[in-house]
Amino acid sequence: MENKVKRELPENLMSEMGLKPFESVEIGNPDVNRVAPKVHVTTGENKVVNSLEEVIKKTLKNGMTISFHHHFRNGDFAFNKVMDLIIKLGYQDLTLAPSSLTGVMNDKVIEAIKKGVITNITSSGMRGSLGDFVSHGGLKNPVIFRSHGNRARSIEEGEIKIDVAFLGVPNSDPAGNANGQEGDAVFGSLGYALIDAQYADKVVLLTDNVVDYPNTPASIKQTQVDYVVKVDQIGDPDKIGSGATRFTKDPKELKIAQMVNQVIVNSPYYKEGFSFQTGSGGAALAVTRYLRQSMLDDGITASFALGGITKPTTDLLDEGLVKKIMDVQDFDKGAASSMAKNKNQQEIDASWYADPHNKGAVVNNLDVAILSALQIDTDFNVNVMTGSDGVIRGAIGGHQDAASAKMTIITAPLVRGRNATVVPAVETVVTPGKSIDVLVTERGIAINPNRPDLLEAFSKVPDLKIVDIKDLQKMAEQQVGVPKALEYTDRTVALIQYRDGTIIDTIKEVKD
Amino acid sequence: MEIKTIGVAGTLESSDIQIMITQGNNGIEIDLESEVIKAYGEQIKKVIIDTLTKYGIENAKVKATDKGALDCVIAARTLAAAQRATETSNHPELEVL
Numbered sequence: 001m002e003n004k005v006k007r008e009l010p011e012n013l014m015s016e017m018g019l020k021p022f023e024s025v026e027i028g029n030p031d032v033n034r035v036a037p038k039v040h041v042t043t044g045e046n047k048v049v050n051s052l053e054e055v056i057k058k059t060l061k062n063g064m065t066i067s068f069h070h071h072f073r074n075g076d077f078a079f080n081k082v083m084d085l086i087i088k089l090g091y092q093d094l095t096l097a098p099s100s101l102t103g104v105m106n107d108k109v110i111e112a113i114k115k116g117v118i119t120n121i122t123s124s125g126m127r128g129s130l131g132d133f134v135s136h137g138g139l140k141n142p143v144i145f146r147s148h149g150n151r152a153r154s155i156e157e158g159e160i161k162i163d164v165a166f167l168g169v170p171n172s173d174p175a176g177n178a179n180g181q182e183g184d185a186v187f188g189s190l191g192y193a194l195i196d197a198q199y200a201d202k203v204v205l206l207t208d209n210v211v212d213y214p215n216t217p218a219s220i221k222q223t224q225v226d227y228v229v230k231v232d233q234i235g236d237p238d239k240i241g242s243g244a245t246r247f248t249k250d251p252k253e254l255k256i257a258q259m260v261n262q263v264i265v266n267s268p269y270y271k272e273g274f275s276f277q278t279g280s281g282g283a284a285l286a287v288t289r290y291l292r293q294s295m296l297d298d299g300i301t302a303s304f305a306l307g308g309i310t311k312p313t314t315d316l317l318d319e320g321l322v323k324k325i326m327d328v329q330d331f332d333k334g335a336a337s338s339m340a341k342n343k344n345q346q347e348i349d350a351s352w353y354a355d356p357h358n359k360g361a362v363v364n365n366l367d368v369a370i371l372s373a374l375q376i377d378t379d380f381n382v383n384v385m386t387g388s389d390g391v392i393r394g395a396i397g398g399h400q401d402a403a404s405a406k407m408t409i410i411t412a413p414l415v416r417g418r419n420a421t422v423v424p425a426v427e428t429v430v431t432p433g434k435s436i437d438v439l440v441t442e443r444g445i446a447i448n449p450n451r452p453d454l455l456e457a458f459s460k461v462p463d464l465k466i467v468d469i470k471d472l473q474k475m476a477e478q479q480v481g482v483p484k485a486l487e488y489t490d491r492t493v494a495l496i497q498y499r500d501g502t503i504i505d506t507i508k509e510v511k512d
Numbered sequence: 513m514e515i516k517t518i519g520v521a522g523t524l525e526s527s528d529i530q531i532m533i534t535q536g537n538n539g540i541e542i543d544l545e546s547e548v549i550k551a552y553g554e555q556i557k558k559v560i561i562d563t564l565t566k567y568g569i570e571n572a573k574v575k576a577t578d579k580g581a582l583d584c585v586i587a588a589r590t591l592a593a594a595q596r597a598t599e600t601s602n603h604p605e606l607e608v609l
Binding site for chain 1: 527548551552554555579580581582
């Protein structure tokens with residue numbers, strides 16, 4: 001079975017799991033139903049407990065689905081605390097459905113898989129030792145990778161049914177009103193966890209900071225929470241996000257950032273009230289700085305900035321260059337602490353951010369998205385999931401979702417070390433080329449042939465060198481040579497879903 | 513050409529390759545470590561062998577630690593290591609490149 005991005009899909013597995021091949025980036029106007037969680041009614045007394053073990057025993061059964069959020073990133077203590085007990089108590093056959101998996105969770109996940117505790121995983125991504133383990137066939141059932149918007153959709157439509165959500169928070173009152181903005185381990189927006197709090201049958205908060213009732217702002221509400229577990233320390237503040245974000249000095253990244261800025265300001269979208277989303281990479285941060293200068297020079301302000309937020313973006317908010325920030329996640333301390341101070345930095349949940357089966361999500365209102373790529377091919381398909389060795393080492397994040405923007409720009413150096421970034425065919429298709437409009441490399445920009453309007457607009461800009469993407473691919477190949485094709489076994493170790501749940505590609509076990 | 517000593521060239525920086533050449537008597541034996549060994553391992557070995565052969569070296573042990581170097585870098589580092597190993601650095605034969 002071949003899908004619309006020419007990827008061969010394993011027929012048996014697809015029908016066994018009731019999955020459909022990717023068809024189109026157009027979501028259309030389907031009528032969908034949302035599910036509702038089971039509510040165990042109480043008046044809310046005695047939610048605070050000291051024994052996490054007791055709560056696990058009361059709520060969890062073999063075969064259930066558990067979830068976590070990844071807002072603490074590499075400073076997360078919640079995941080390992082919970083998983084240690086779940087492993088110790090001998091649970092089996094659980095499905096792990098976190099918003100994503102960070103490096104600090106890797107060893108515990110591998111241990112749980114080896115002991116049969118975890119037998120299924122769905123996540124935005126995985127890296128390091130866990131990606132390596134799964135790519136080498138360590139988990140029997142294929143991992144399902146979902147974007148942040150698709151995870152929200154899957155939960156809302158019941159494709160992921162969370163039995164117990166274990167959510168770490170830097171503060172909570174005894175009734176379960178909690179936010180991500182105050183305490184020792186603040187991370188700002190609770191965007192991804194809000195879906196779990198709303199749809200899980202049992203919601204267990206873990207916190208090192210029980211505050212007086214009523215705790216506001218209440219991102220997670222007492223109406224959703226079954227237990228509040230008091231722990232010693234919920235996270236390491238120094239590892240949650242990078243400290244001060246430094247401006248890149250890499251001349252290649254700076255050149256790319258300047259070109260991206262040229263693309264933005266010469267596009268038809270750059271006018272009073274435009275909107276944008278940037279990522280957290282070096283080039284993306286530099287873009288924000290160049291864009292700031294252009295906006296000051298041109299007297300233009302943005303109606304909103306979206307996404308994973310960094311300090312350079314909250315600085316624009318403070319300066320009045322951006323009117324609102326729609327914030328699903330904060331990447332650094334500056335952005336995280338800014339949320340508590342600025343009412344125009346609006347916390348949004350993953351559904352509001354990007355669920356495609358919605359009455360409109362913020363990504364549908366987005367003008368310009370700047371995204372990165374491990375690889376991009378001559379059909380503009382983007383890989384952000386597997387490395388040049390075919391091993392899982394990335395995350396979809398909001399990539400597919402933000403690509404819904406009116407103009408989606410991919411920034412990438414032509415080559416990284418000896419690996420070409422612009423290739424004849426990406427190792428894994430994550431975001432379909434149909435939703436990508438412009439590729440910016442240090443050697444020139446390529447415009448998707450389905451955007452003749454952009455080609456016309458950018459042809460008039462002397463600073464922008466427009467190159468056919470096939471020529472960029474050849475330039476890369478001349479530099480690094482033709483790589484030997486990677487070898488895989490027939491076994492599928494992971495499935496990549498598109499936003500609507502259809503399968504856009506698979507990842508096979510690597511042959512070593 | 514005779515290998516007289518241990519010849520080393522290159523660093524472990526990104527996009528470089530470190531080549532160490534020592535005496536051998538079993539043709540050119542290469543022990544390669546590389547981040548891109550699956551995709552480019554054979555090509556890297558070919559460049560090393562071609563460069564050494566052109567320089568007149570038939571027997572040598574080569575330890576190559578690659579950090580994603582391009583072919584031109586691999587050839588240059590191999591040549592420099594060969595000159596050091598054969599103590600001919602004062603008479604570089606750059607035409608080998």
